[in-house]
Amino acid sequence: MRPRSATLTPQELEIMKVVWSRSAATVRDVYEELRSRRRIAYTTVMTMMNILERKGHLKKQTEGRSFLYQPVRPKRQVVGAMVREFLDRVFGGSAETLLVQLVQDRRLTERDLAELARRIRKAR
Numbered sequence: 260m261r262p263r264s265a266t267l268t269p270q271e272l273e274i275m276k277v278v279w280s281r282s283a284a285t286v287r288d289v290y291e292e293l294r295s296r297r298r299i300a301y302t303t304v305m306t307m308m309n310i311l312e313r314k315g316h317l318k319k320q321t322e323g324r325s326f327l328y329q330p331v332r333p334k335r336q337v338v339g340a341m342v343r344e345f346l347d348r349v350f351g352g353s354a355e356t357l358l359v360q361l362v363q364d365r366r367l368t369e370r371d372l373a374e375l376a377r378r379i380r381k382a383r
Contacts, residue, residue: 265340279334285325
């Protein structure tokens with residue numbers, strides 16, 4: 260059996276970003292925010308939030324007649340785990356290979372490169 264992945268699906272990540280931005284949210288809150296960007300069904304949001312709870316990404320508590328969902332872990336921790344998993348899976352754990360790929364594809368601006376160099380110096 261494959262180990263549980265830390266990586267969220269695109270739809271799960273979209274929902275988690277809304278909850279992180281609010282610190283806590285109801286299904287209605289998330290639905291309204293997502294609906295302002297694209298078509299989505301309320302029941303889809305509800306199902307996805309229940310899945311995120313079962314996976315251990317959200318916890319819920321009763322608030323009146325609805326549930327208030329809160330993130331279990333901070334965004335930085337979850338995104339960090341997703342990046343590490345991606346790095347292991349795609350680049351054999353080599354951050355250097357990833358950075359070389361980004362530089363070669365010219366996806367980094369001069370400003371990006373300068374900031375990256377500054378952070379590397381600081382980390383030493």
